[in-house]
Amino acid sequence: GAVVSQHPSRVICKSGTSVKIECRSLDFQATTMFWYRQFPKQSLMLMATSNEGSKATYEQGVEKDKFLINHASLTLSTLTVTSAHPEDSSFYICSASHGAGSTDTQYFGPGTRLTVL
């Protein structure tokens, strides 16, 4: 149980284009989903928290107009990187949890590697 998928696993795009990444909880309803960014050999940096049906909460320093998050259903959240630039190249990982309590485990997707040329 507690399987989270991400699509695509890899994407290469040209500078200036937008890229959408999907995060799905396959066997449970995810009230809360999180989006992280991970640079090579570094830890995870939380970008935003999204709750189904409401606006995402972004961490300090993360541009909400650049990284659009939609959590339209209890099993799907999307992250759209708008007008991508080479500095946006990174490994993006989502996680999903049943709730927002401290004992609600986050289950992670396999990640999406974005390369912007």
Add this chain to the structure above:
Amino acid sequence: SQELEQSPQSLIVQEGKNLTINCTSSKTLYGLYWYKQKYGEGLIFLMMLQKGGEEKSHEKITAKLDEKKQQSSLHITASQPSHAGIYLCGADIQAAGNKLTFGGGTRVLVKP
């Protein structure tokens, strides 16, 4: 400095040997999670600790949270090549639910 410090940053052990990874904070850890990641992949949930003094085991991996809830350790007994990977601790340090702050990770290599 990071709010959650992991040590060591990397570790090479001989197959069959034990290893320990530490995760330390100056703040109270309201929920402490251990995950394992292989390079370029997602995180696999290992264990969650919440109560001071709590200890959990699964197969050859044991995780402990100290009484003060500021330090956790992950111990692997008789390591195998399958234990290789990056181990990350993540914790709620703001008493804000399951919004996690992660440590820098510990890279483990097991030599056959």
